[in-house]
Every structure is written in structure tokens, then in C-alpha cells.
Amino acid sequence: MLATSLLILAMTGCRTATPLSPVDLSEPGWKSFHGEAIWRAKLNAPEIAGELLLATNASGRTFVQFTKTPFPFVIAQSTTNGWQIESPVENRRYAGRGTPPARVIWFQLPRAHAGLPLPERWAWKQSESDWRLENPASGERLAGYFNEEQ
Numbered sequence: 237m238l239a240t241s242l243l244i245l246a247m248t249g250c251r252t253a254t255p256l257s258p259v260d261l262s263e264p265g266w267k268s269f270h271g272e273a274i275w276r277a278k279l280n281a282p283e284i285a286g287e288l289l290l291a292t293n294a295s296g297r298t299f300v301q302f303t304k305t306p307f308p309f310v311i312a313q314s315t316t317n318g319w320q321i322e323s324p325v326e327n328r329r330y331a332g333r334g335t336p337p338a339r340v341i342w343f344q345l346p347r348a349h350a351g352l353p354l355p356e357r358w359a360w361k362q363s364e365s366d367w368r369l370e371n372p373a374s375g376e377r378l379a380g381y382f383n384e385e386q
Contacts, residue, residue: 253318254331255320256313256318259291261299263293267291268291269290269291269349269383270288270382270383273379274380275302275378278375279375286309287302288301290349297316299311299312300343300346308322308324308325309324310322310323311323312336312340312343318332319335320332321342321343338358339371341376344369357373366380367379
């Protein structure tokens, strides 16, 4: 399921770029949000529950990690001029220059959480206790909650 999503990403013309430098969340300027989420890759796909880390930096850098204990399942990060997504359990990494692909939910979460406009087909709903990011056309969904900012 994740392999299919990453394969589609690779086949649709992403340009390979130099890997982004590792993120150090202890550096100044980072805001981190920890919580739990349930991800569904497409309609009728099984749901996967895991821990979620979202971090944003004043420089415009973002970092999202979805972990199915004990393994990081997905790691997505972006800068003002590039992006990268990894699946460590499958030993896969894709990267590109410019704006991250609009179809990848992991790149839309930081935008949605910050209250920024989302690309077409993405819907964001947030209550006091939880949130949901969804692409109704594909059925992909990420729903969860964050503990207080750290």
C-alpha cells in the first residue's frame, strides 16, 4: 500500500534531488507537535494506527514522521525549495526540487495544521480535540490528535 503510493510518486515525474540534511529538532525555531493518528491510503484500504510527529520551523522547513512502533513508517520533510519522502521499512526515498507534490498527504498536513490553503481535493476539519485531513476523491485520510505543543 505505501509502496504503491511511493511508486506512483516516482513514476509521475518527480525529479531526484540531493537528500535533505537531517532535521535537528533541538535547534532554535522548531515547533513540535506529538500525537497519534490513523492513516488510510485509499478507500477500502486497511487503516494503520501510529504515532505522529509534526514539526515546523520559522525558516519554512517542515518535518512529519509517522511511526508504527518500533519503526518509522513514513518520514516527509520539505524546505522552501525542495522536498523528500522516505519509507525506511521499505528502504525507499524520493526527493525533488520546488514545491512538494500536492497529492502526498504527508506534505499537506503541515499546511493544514498552519491554516494555510490546501490544494484542490484536500479537506481539513479540526475540532478542539482532534482533526482530519482527507482527499475525498481518492479516499485517502489521516485523522488524529496532537498533544500540547512541545
